[in-house]
Amino acid sequence: MGTVFSFDVRGCSDVSRARGALVEAVDFLHHADRVFSPYREDSQVSRLARGEITSEQCGPDVQEVRGLCENMTRRTEGWFSPWYAGDAGGWDPTGLVKGWATERAARMLASAVPGAAVCVNGGGDIQLLGGPWRIGLADPLHPGELAAVVEVGAEVREVAVATSGPAERGCHILDPRTGEPPAHALAAMTVIGPSLTLADAFATAAYAMGDGAHAWLEKQQDVEGLATSATGLTRETSGFGRWTA
Numbered sequence: 712m713g714t715v716f717s718f719d720v721r722g723c724s725d726v727s728r729a730r731g732a733l734v735e736a737v738d739f740l741h742h743a744d745r746v747f748s749p750y751r752e753d754s755q756v757s758r759l760a761r762g763e764i765t766s767e768q769c770g771p772d773v774q775e776v777r778g779l780c781e782n783m784t785r786r787t788e789g790w791f792s793p794w795y796a797g798d799a800g801g802w803d804p805t806g807l808v809k810g811w812a813t814e815r816a817a818r819m820l821a822s823a824v825p826g827a828a829v830c831v832n833g834g835g836d837i838q839l840l841g842g843p844w845r846i847g848l849a850d851p852l853h854p855g856e857l858a859a860v861v862e863v864g865a866e867v868r869e870v871a872v873a874t875s876g877p878a879e880r881g882c883h884i885l886d887p888r889t890g891e892p893p894a895h896a897l898a899a900m901t902v903i904g905p906s907l908t909l910a911d912a913f914a915t916a917a918y919a920m921g922d923g924a925h926a927w928l929e930k931q932q933d934v935e936g937l938a939t940s941a942t943g944l945t946r947e948t949s950g951f952g953r954w955t956a
Contacts, residue, residue, distance in 0.1 A: 712744050712809055714834030720820055722841075723827040732823030736816040736831070743812040746772055749803055760801055776804050776811060779908060783807060787916035788927075792887035806884075810873055810911025814838045817907075828865075836873040838907040839863055844870075845956060851876055851899040852943050859937060859945075861903065862956040871907035875900050875914040876939075884918050895921030901937040902928070903954055910934070 718736065723729045748754045755769045766777060780793040793804045813833035821829045821840040828841030837846060846861040863870050875884060876899035886893045900918040904910040917924035917936055928936040928948050935951040 712740070712748070712812070712834070713750075714809075716740060716813070716816075716834070717832045718816075718820070719828075719830040719832075720824060721828040723824040725824065729820075729824050729827070732820050735823070736819045739819060740812055740816055740833075743772070743808065743815075746770065747776070747804060747808045747812075749805060756802065756804065760803075776808055777802075779811060779912075780804050780807055783909070783912040783916070787913065789887060790916035790919050790927075791912045794887075806915040807908060807912045809833055810836055810838075810871070810907040810909075813911075814871065814907040833907075836907060836911055837871065839870045839872075840868065841865075842867055842870075846872055848872070848874065848901055848937070851939055852941075858899075858901075858939060860956040861954045863954075869905045871904055871910040873902050873907060873910035873914040875911075875918040884915060886919055893919050893921050897921055897938055898941050898943075899939045900924060901939075902934060903936070903951070904934040 718733055720729050745751065746755050749756055751757060755764065755773050758764045759766060759769060766773065783791045791806060793802055793806060813831050813836055817829050817831040817838040817840055821827065830844060831838050835849065842863045843865045844863040847857045848859045848861065850856040850858040861872055876897065884893065885891060897918060900914050902910045902914040902917060904913065913934060917928060920927060924936065924938060925946055925948065928934060935948045935954060937951055938946045
């Protein structure tokens with residue numbers, strides 16, 4: 712997926728079982744890349760875009776992600792969209808699929824090593840199952856520094872943290888209404904929720920919304936957000952503070 716993944720499994724007494732589960736999780740992530748990468752000529756997503764296969768001919772993972780994308784498009788009122796602007800034939804689920812794949816890998820690990828605390832970090836987007844954990848949010852304007860620290864207690868079973876913005880990859884999120892980069896000055900948008908599939912899609916949508924994201928996130932259940940402007944100003948949703956150290 713063009714990024715770095717890291718895995719942390721704590722509280723597992725059966726090391727060999729944990730190692731086997733890690734191998735299976737990594738194999739799944741490579742599988743997800745082979746299926747969904749728009750940069751691979753032979754991926755199902757690329758073949759679908761060229762009209763070589765139909766969505767019905769794709770595997771079950773594509774069917775699942777397609778349904779999730781449609782759900783997130785509805786939930787974000789169209790601000791998350793896997794469709795190329797102005798091109799009804801182009802489907803690119805990468806705004807959701809990394810979060811989905813990272814969450815799936817984390818759940819595979821947690822299922823294989825019951826009782827362990829699991830953290831899977833996919834390029835800065837994180838799924839936590841069990842705790843406790845402390846997660847540093849990178850400052851998008853000052854490399855090597857933190858914008859905030861998220862504190863997850865042992866009593867919390869499922870937490871995900873996703874950040875969208877141009878700091879790592881440049882401008883790659885487009886306004887789905889225009890097909891152009893968003894006309895605002897956000898440097899980053901972080902979303903905390905129970906599921907990384909949801910948090911990743913919501914962070915993408917909220918970044919595209921810009922100034923409208925705060926009011927929209929306030930209305931979402933079990934989700935909090937932190938926006939950082941291009942000048943370094945931050946704005947939190949009303950419940951974000953309960954997650955910070």
